[in-house]
Amino acid sequence: MxxxxxxxxxxxxxxxxxxxxxxxxxxxxxxxxxxxxxxxxxxxxxxxxxxxxxxxxxxxxxxxxxxxxxxxxxxxxxxxxxxxxxxxxxxxxxxxxxxxxxxxxYDNVFYTLKSRNLIISKPDDLKGHSIMAFIGAAKRYPVWLAALNHVPGYVERNNQAVQPALLTLGRYEVILSDRLIFQYYTQLYQRANPGFVMPPLDEHTFTHAxxxxxxxxxxxxxxxxxxxxxxxxxxxxxxxxxxxxxxxxx
The missing domain is CATH 3.40.190.10 (Periplasmic binding protein-like II)
Structure with missing residues (x-):
């Protein structure tokens, strides 16, 4: 009321x-x-x-x-x-x-599972890890991602709805997403899968909008x-x- x-x-x-x-x-x-x-x-x-x-x-x-x-x-x-x-x-x-x-x-950050104990404070920290980002991310953040653009472990996908599930399942170690977008899709996935629980995450801030x-x-x-x-x-x-x-x- x-x-x-x-x-x-x-x-x-x-x-x-x-x-x-x-x-x-x-x-x-x-x-x-x-x-x-x-x-x-x-x-x-x-x-x-x-x-x-x-x-x-x-x-x-x-x-x-x-x-x-x-x-x-x-x-x-x-x-x-x-x-x-x-x-x-x-x-x-x-x-x-x-x-x-x-x-x-848009407030883009790197997400990782807290259990992995990853530290991402400089571009070199991303090397050797599987990463899923949104389309155009490497062009938006060339200092961080341009060197990874042709590495098999780095992918850019338009469908960000799958990011929470793929991170939880370990398909990717690092997810690049806007905070509200990731929160929104996490909530949608939880509604569609009532038993799903998002494990503790680390948010790695690497830039300011x-x-x-x-x-x-x-x-x-x-x-x-x-x-x-x-x-x-x-x-x-x-x-x-x-x-x-x-x-x-x-």
């Missing part, structure tokens, strides 16, 4: 903030699927909902389009969309883009400013945390 009342209050605060605003239809390109951040089939996810709520703060309406990552900058440059979730390494300023603040930051890598881009500077104001509001009211909890606690 208290939770429902809180959510109603947050919704009303967003509604009141939109009065007098110039509403804009924002067609934004997102990656095609990355639970729990992006759930393309249901037009939802932590990232999508935070962006939608931040835009709604000043009356703007989000129309999400889900595309392969390589297509995202092309769709902005061609005019197919008027916003993109991130620039994927292509500077959008020369193409009329205005950068906003990042709605989420660069906010510049996760900035959305808008064609309209005013919409960008409104979006930034919406993010501040979501953080002050706790709505961003409520959105995250809905995916990770329910």
């Amino acid at each position: 208290k939770r429902a009342a809180t959510q109603r209050g947050l919704f009303l605060s967003l509604l009141l903030a939109t009065s007098g605003a110039r509403a804009v239809e924002v067609t934004m390109a997102f990656g095609d699927n990355l639970p729990p951040y992006i759930l393309a089939t249901s037009d939802a996810g932590i990232e999508v909902e935070i962006v939608r709520a931040a835009l709604a703060y000043r009356g703007h309406v989000l129309h999400a389009r889900y595309q392969p990552m390589g297509r995202i900058p092309v769709s902005f440059i061609s005019g197919e969309v008027n916003a993109i979730m991130m620039d994927v390494g292509v500077d959008m300023a020369p193409h009329g883009g205005f950068y906003g603040k990042p709605p989420v930051l 660069n906010p510049r890598d996760y900035r959305p881009v808008f064609r309209d500077a005013t919409v960008r400013d409104d979006f930034n104001a919406g993010l501040v509001h979501l953080h002050k009211t706790g709505l961003d945390r409520a959105i995250q909890d809905r995916y990770l606690k329910n």
